[in-house]
Amino acid sequence: xxxxxxxxxxxxxxxxxxxxxxxxxxxxxxxxxxxxxxxxxxxxxxxxxxxxxxxxxxxxxxxxxxxxxxxxxxxxxxx
Numbered sequence: 001x002x003x004x005x006x007x008x009x010x011x012x013x014x015x016x017x018x019x020x021x022x023x024x025x026x027x028x029x030x031x032x033x034x035x036x037x038x039x040x041x042x043x044x045x046x047x048x049x050x051x052x053x054x055x056x057x058x059x060x061x062x063x064x065x066x067x068x069x070x071x072x073x074x075x076x077x078x079x
Contacts, residue, residue, distance in 0.1 A: 006033070006076060007034045007065070008033070008035050008036070008037060009034075009035060009036075010014060010035050011032075011033060011034035011035070011072060012031070012033045013028065013029055013031055013032060014026050014027065014028050014029070014030045014031045014032060015028040015029065016032075017032065036055045041079075
């Protein structure tokens with residue numbers, strides 16, 4: 001059965017079905033298919049608005065310039 005022509009609010013009922021050698025025991029007015037508008041689900045607000053251009057948050061502390069120099073000096077002393 002083609003449902004492409006159905007519009008919002010339309011329905012196909014048991015009485016609309018034309019089947020040979022088949023007995024349907026449901027009420028003739030029972031809907032088989034109905035077209036309804038989609039529901040919009042709103043996301044809960046987190047309180048923070050995300051900015052796509054925002055810089056990422058720094059989580060850990062990296063080495064400072066002084067710490068990098070000390071590790072190079074230690075490796076030179078070992079050689």
